Amino acid sequence: MKPTAKRKHRATGLSWRTRLAEPGWLLLPLRMFLGVTFTFAGLQKLADPAYLDPASPTSVQHQLAALVHTSPIGALLSLFRPHTGTIGVLIALGEISVGTGTLLGLWARLAAVGGALLSLTFLLTVSWHTWPYYYGSDIVFAVMWLPFTAVGSAGVLSLDAWLGRMPDHDPGRRAWLRHGVTIGFVAVAALATAGLTAWIGRAVGGRAVPRWPMATAMSGDPAGDGETTVVRLDEIDQGSAKRFIIPQSGEPAWLIHLPAGGFAAFSAVCTHAGCAVDFNISDQEFSCPCHGAVYSAASGAVLGGPAPAPLTRLPVHLRGDFVRVG
Incomplete structure (x- = not known):
């Protein structure tokens, strides 16, 4: 050079x-x-x-x-x-x-x-x-x-x-x-x-817009003040879940038929930013699609992510052949 x-x-x-x-x-x-x-x-x-x-x-x-x-x-x-x-x-x-x-x-x-x-x-x-x-x-x-x-x-x-x-x-x-x-x-x-x-x-159409399904009245539904009939007992298997709407508030919620037996119900509104959580049947967990919060499907407790509090638990009642929440 x-x-x-x-x-x-x-x-x-x-x-x-x-x-x-x-x-x-x-x-x-x-x-x-x-x-x-x-x-x-x-x-x-x-x-x-x-x-x-x-x-x-x-x-x-x-x-x-x-x-x-x-x-x-x-x-x-x-x-x-x-x-x-x-x-x-x-x-x-x-x-x-x-x-x-x-x-x-x-x-x-x-x-x-x-x-x-x-x-x-x-x-x-x-x-x-x-x-x-x-x-x-x-x-x-x-x-x-x-x-x-x-x-x-x-x-x-x-x-x-x-x-x-x-x-x-x-x-x-x-x-x-x-x-x-x-x-x-x-x-x-x-x-x-x-x-x-x-x-x-x-x-x-962007990504699919999730919409909350409205709970529908069921035939043979027994009367119950402040309660919502979610499903018949024979229509929900153990380990599975059913999403519904709370008529009084319009909020989404989940009913869980626990793998060990019994039922639990929770508000589906994430306590972090208000998004609706999804149910994962294999992990028996709720997960938030917005910011990654994870909750236990058995207790609603926070398992991970930014959520500051557990999901709100709802009372469950067995009325004959029906499972009611409220």
Whole structure:
């Protein structure tokens, strides 16, 4: 290698080593992760038909109703219950805005502040009762945003830096104008993508929207105040379960014919975020599809995951040939 080429190669190596020691380059992998994750989270919410469907146990409406009773800011959340659908849309759009701004390096510090506030909100609601605390992701996200509130994109792969380097005879007014036009273009593109994602999600059906089956009256049903007939004794095998709706509250519930004999019934509403739990016949456990809480089918006790309390147990009565709950 010629001396000139060697010096050029050495200078290039030093340049990259210098760059990789700068905050913007050091934080770039974390910045990309946060940007992609928040953008994906917002688009996923809008694409999911269940997210804004009040009939779904995984909807934002049902989750907020449960969080009112478990969150330390429950009193504040209760003020937004009449507008839960709007809040759900704003959360999704907020995640998309934060993620897009972070990825593009556009008003990156402001995007980081928004990401930190969203993560803090999720921590005080969805993840508040997660124990141990390090099982909850929201506390980690809240901390990860902090460096970017100080340095933003640090000029690395950044629209802010690119716009700032453009020559201008009137840097004040025209710089703001350029930023305004760029932000407007990005906002329109993000909204168009969000709208298209929501339309596609509903057009293809997204993931199946779980709906709670309504309990039906049974012939020969004996009278019983405040009780719900769930099944005939000969229609439910040992080790199996029957899901039904509690008429008084409209909530889903499970009746279990225990493998050792006898019956137990529990509310199907997860005590973590209000989703409806599923029954696993092989493990004799309830599992939450939203955040992974696991409960015993025999006692309703928490076996794993972020749930703060066991499932609510319901009284079971044998009335002739019928199993009744209530």
